[in-house]
Amino acid sequence: MQELEDIVGKATIKSFSWEEIQKNCQNLGIVCEGHNIGSVHDGSYSSRSPWFIRRLKEKLISKTFEKVGEEFTNEVLVGILKHFQKRLEVQTLGKSNIFKDITVKGIGTHVMSAFVLGQVVELLNPLQAMILADETYGKETVVPSVNINSVEWRNKIGKEIYDNIQAKNVEIIDEVVYKMKLICDKTETDLMRLSKQLATASRKIPIRDQMKLIDEWMLREFRIENIERCPSVLHFIAGRKKDSIVMKVFLQNSEAQSEIFCRDHVVNVPDNAIFEFIDVTLKSDTKTSFKTIMQREEKGFRMRSETKKRMKDILKNKKDELFAKHSNLVSISMSPVNYSGDDVIHKECIVLYCLDADLIPFGEEPLPKSLEEFECNILEDFIQFGRCENCKALDHGCSVGRYGELSSGSLGFFAKKRSHSSHNGFLTAAHVALTDDVIASLNERKLSDYSFQNEIYQIVHPSFEDSASNNITGQVEDSFFGNYNCVGIDAAFIKTDALIHKNEMYYSSFSFDIDSDEEYDVTKKGRTTGETKGILKDCTFLIRRPFPDRAGVYLTLDNCYTVYDSNSQIFFLPGDSGATAYVINKTDNTRQPLGLAFGKMTNFPITFVCPIDKIADVLNLSILQPAEPMEIP
Known part of the structure; x- marks a missing residue:
C-alpha cells in the first residue's frame, strides 16, 4: 500500500507541476466553433467577445486536464512496472530485464490505463466548473481585445489550473490509491482462484517438452514494427509452412519500397526465415470456380x-x-x-x-x-476493409476521409440523431472515419460512451487522398465497431452543420426474409465502383478483424449480410467502404435500405454489409431519404 502511495505521489508531483501545466497550456492547439485557433506557436488570435473567450478558455482547460491526466496515468503505470522490475531483479539475481525501456502503450495495459485516467478525469472535471464559475458574461457583452495565443493569456489560465489542482492534490492521491487498492485486492483473489483451477487442470494434461514450447512461443515475437508508417502493409502473419519458417505479408498496391520497409523493420527474425509478399490487388480471379458453385x-x-x-x-x-x-x-x-x-x-x-492453408502460426495448432x-x-x-482510390458534390457514394490523412471511403446514408433533431449528418464506415488505434481502444463501445475521449475527429470531402484541399465537412459524433446484439457493425455518424437538408424519413412496406432460400437483388453506390448490382444470399459469415500493430488484438463481426457479385459486374472494391446498399423490390422496383458495405473477400466475390436497422439502433439515428443531392451553401 505504501509503495502505491509513493508511486502515485511522485506521478502527481511530476505531472501536475507548474512547468508541465504551463507547457501544455502554451503548446495545445484549440479548435472551437469551426475556427482553428492554434497555440502560442501560431499567429495571434484576438477576440472581444467574453462569451467566445470563455468558450476558448473552457476548451483550453479541458484539453490541458486531458493531457496532464494522460501524463499522470503514464507515470503511475510506468512506476508500477518499475516496482515489479525491482522485485524481479531481487528474485533473479539482477538478470531480469523484461521491463527495459517500457512505455504504457507498448505493454498492453490499456484497461488499467483507462481506469486510472477515468479516475483522474472524474476528479479534475469539477475543477473546470470552479474555474469558470465566476465568468457569467452575456453573449453580446464586449470587452477589451484578448489575444488567445499570447503567452501571457495562456500562462494566466495555466496558473488558475495549477492553483486549483494543488488544492485537490491530497484528495487526488487518496482517491486514486483507494480505487487501485480495490482492483489489486480483487485481482489477488481472482489469481488465487485461477491458480487452483490451473493446478487441477495441469494434472490432467500430458507433460510436453517445456523448453521446446518456450522456444516456439518466443518465435511469436517475429513481427514487423511501426507498420502504421507504411500504409501499403495491410496485415502479416508468421509461422511454419512445410518445414520452413515463413512471414507472409499482405500489401495494397505492392511496391518495392513496401517490401524494403518490411525487411528493414522486422524484428526477432530467424536467420532462415522466408518472406512471402502478397499484393491483394493482383490476386487471381476466381469467378470461374465461384460460378461453378453458384450453378x-x-x-x-x-x-x-x-x-x-x-x-x-x-x-x-x-x-x-x-x-x-x-x-x-x-x-x-x-x-x-x-x-x-x-x-x-x-x-x-x-x-x-x-x-494460408499450409501455414501454422508459431505456438498454435492446425x-x-x-x-x-x-x-x-x-x-x-483475405478480407479487405475498403480503402479509396474525385468527387465534387455531397451525395451517396462521395469521397470522404480523415483530416490530413491518406485514407478515404464512401459517404453512406444521410441521418439525424433521434435525441437531437438539429444534429444532422451522414454515415460512413467506422474504419474510414477513425484510425485502427482508436477502434481497438474503444473495444466494442460507442465513441460517445468513452467518457474520457475528448478528441475531435474531423472528416473531409473529398478525401485528402483525392484532394489536398482538406475541406472539413464535419466531425465524428459517434461510432461503433464490433458486435451489437450478435450482429457486426462498422459505422460512424458524421455530424455536419454545413448542409441544407431536403429529405424525409425512409418508409417502405417491402420486407424480406434473409433466412429463406429466396435471393434478392441489391444495388450499391460507392466511391470507387459507382452504382453496382449484386445478389443478397445470407448472413452466416463470422469475420475476424485483426489489428497487426497491436499484437494479438482483434474484434469480430458476426452475421453480416453477404452480397455476391452478379455475373456481369464487380459489386465492391476498396474505396467503397461506407457505401449505401439497398434491396430492390422485384414487384415495383422500389428500394429499401439494407446497410453499409464495408469489406470484401479477395479470392471470392463476396461483399459484407452491416444492417442499417442495427446501425440506427446502436447509434440512436433516424435514416433520411434525400429528395436530391444535399447542397453545400
Missing part, C-alpha cells in the same frame, strides 16, 4: 434448414474459441458444397477462410478438420 446451388444443392440451424448453433458456441486459438483464421461460414481446388461436390460443410459432426472446408482468402 450447383441453382440445380438444387441447397442447405437443408435443419442442417443450417444446427451449424449456426455450433458456430455460435465455437467461434470465440476458434478466433482466439487461430490467428490465421479470417472468417467462418457454412456451405451446401465442398470446394477443393477445381472440384466442387455437394456436401454440407463448415467453411474456414484463412490467410485448423480443425471437423467441428462436431461436420467436415471443415479450409479455403484461403
Whole structure:
C-alpha cells in the first residue's frame, strides 16, 4: 500500500507541476466553433467577445486536464512496472530485464490505463466548473481585445489550473490509491482462484517438452514494427509452412519500397526465415470456380434448414474459441458444397477462410478438420476493409476521409440523431472515419460512451487522398465497431452543420426474409465502383478483424449480410467502404435500405454489409431519404 502511495505521489508531483501545466497550456492547439485557433506557436488570435473567450478558455482547460491526466496515468503505470522490475531483479539475481525501456502503450495495459485516467478525469472535471464559475458574461457583452495565443493569456489560465489542482492534490492521491487498492485486492483473489483451477487442470494434461514450447512461443515475437508508417502493409502473419519458417505479408498496391520497409523493420527474425509478399490487388480471379458453385446451388444443392440451424448453433458456441486459438483464421461460414481446388461436390460443410492453408502460426495448432459432426472446408482468402482510390458534390457514394490523412471511403446514408433533431449528418464506415488505434481502444463501445475521449475527429470531402484541399465537412459524433446484439457493425455518424437538408424519413412496406432460400437483388453506390448490382444470399459469415500493430488484438463481426457479385459486374472494391446498399423490390422496383458495405473477400466475390436497422439502433439515428443531392451553401 505504501509503495502505491509513493508511486502515485511522485506521478502527481511530476505531472501536475507548474512547468508541465504551463507547457501544455502554451503548446495545445484549440479548435472551437469551426475556427482553428492554434497555440502560442501560431499567429495571434484576438477576440472581444467574453462569451467566445470563455468558450476558448473552457476548451483550453479541458484539453490541458486531458493531457496532464494522460501524463499522470503514464507515470503511475510506468512506476508500477518499475516496482515489479525491482522485485524481479531481487528474485533473479539482477538478470531480469523484461521491463527495459517500457512505455504504457507498448505493454498492453490499456484497461488499467483507462481506469486510472477515468479516475483522474472524474476528479479534475469539477475543477473546470470552479474555474469558470465566476465568468457569467452575456453573449453580446464586449470587452477589451484578448489575444488567445499570447503567452501571457495562456500562462494566466495555466496558473488558475495549477492553483486549483494543488488544492485537490491530497484528495487526488487518496482517491486514486483507494480505487487501485480495490482492483489489486480483487485481482489477488481472482489469481488465487485461477491458480487452483490451473493446478487441477495441469494434472490432467500430458507433460510436453517445456523448453521446446518456450522456444516456439518466443518465435511469436517475429513481427514487423511501426507498420502504421507504411500504409501499403495491410496485415502479416508468421509461422511454419512445410518445414520452413515463413512471414507472409499482405500489401495494397505492392511496391518495392513496401517490401524494403518490411525487411528493414522486422524484428526477432530467424536467420532462415522466408518472406512471402502478397499484393491483394493482383490476386487471381476466381469467378470461374465461384460460378461453378453458384450453378450447383441453382440445380438444387441447397442447405437443408435443419442442417443450417444446427451449424449456426455450433458456430455460435465455437467461434470465440476458434478466433482466439487461430490467428490465421479470417472468417467462418457454412456451405451446401465442398470446394477443393477445381472440384466442387455437394456436401454440407463448415467453411474456414484463412490467410494460408499450409501455414501454422508459431505456438498454435492446425485448423480443425471437423467441428462436431461436420467436415471443415479450409479455403484461403483475405478480407479487405475498403480503402479509396474525385468527387465534387455531397451525395451517396462521395469521397470522404480523415483530416490530413491518406485514407478515404464512401459517404453512406444521410441521418439525424433521434435525441437531437438539429444534429444532422451522414454515415460512413467506422474504419474510414477513425484510425485502427482508436477502434481497438474503444473495444466494442460507442465513441460517445468513452467518457474520457475528448478528441475531435474531423472528416473531409473529398478525401485528402483525392484532394489536398482538406475541406472539413464535419466531425465524428459517434461510432461503433464490433458486435451489437450478435450482429457486426462498422459505422460512424458524421455530424455536419454545413448542409441544407431536403429529405424525409425512409418508409417502405417491402420486407424480406434473409433466412429463406429466396435471393434478392441489391444495388450499391460507392466511391470507387459507382452504382453496382449484386445478389443478397445470407448472413452466416463470422469475420475476424485483426489489428497487426497491436499484437494479438482483434474484434469480430458476426452475421453480416453477404452480397455476391452478379455475373456481369464487380459489386465492391476498396474505396467503397461506407457505401449505401439497398434491396430492390422485384414487384415495383422500389428500394429499401439494407446497410453499409464495408469489406470484401479477395479470392471470392463476396461483399459484407452491416444492417442499417442495427446501425440506427446502436447509434440512436433516424435514416433520411434525400429528395436530391444535399447542397453545400
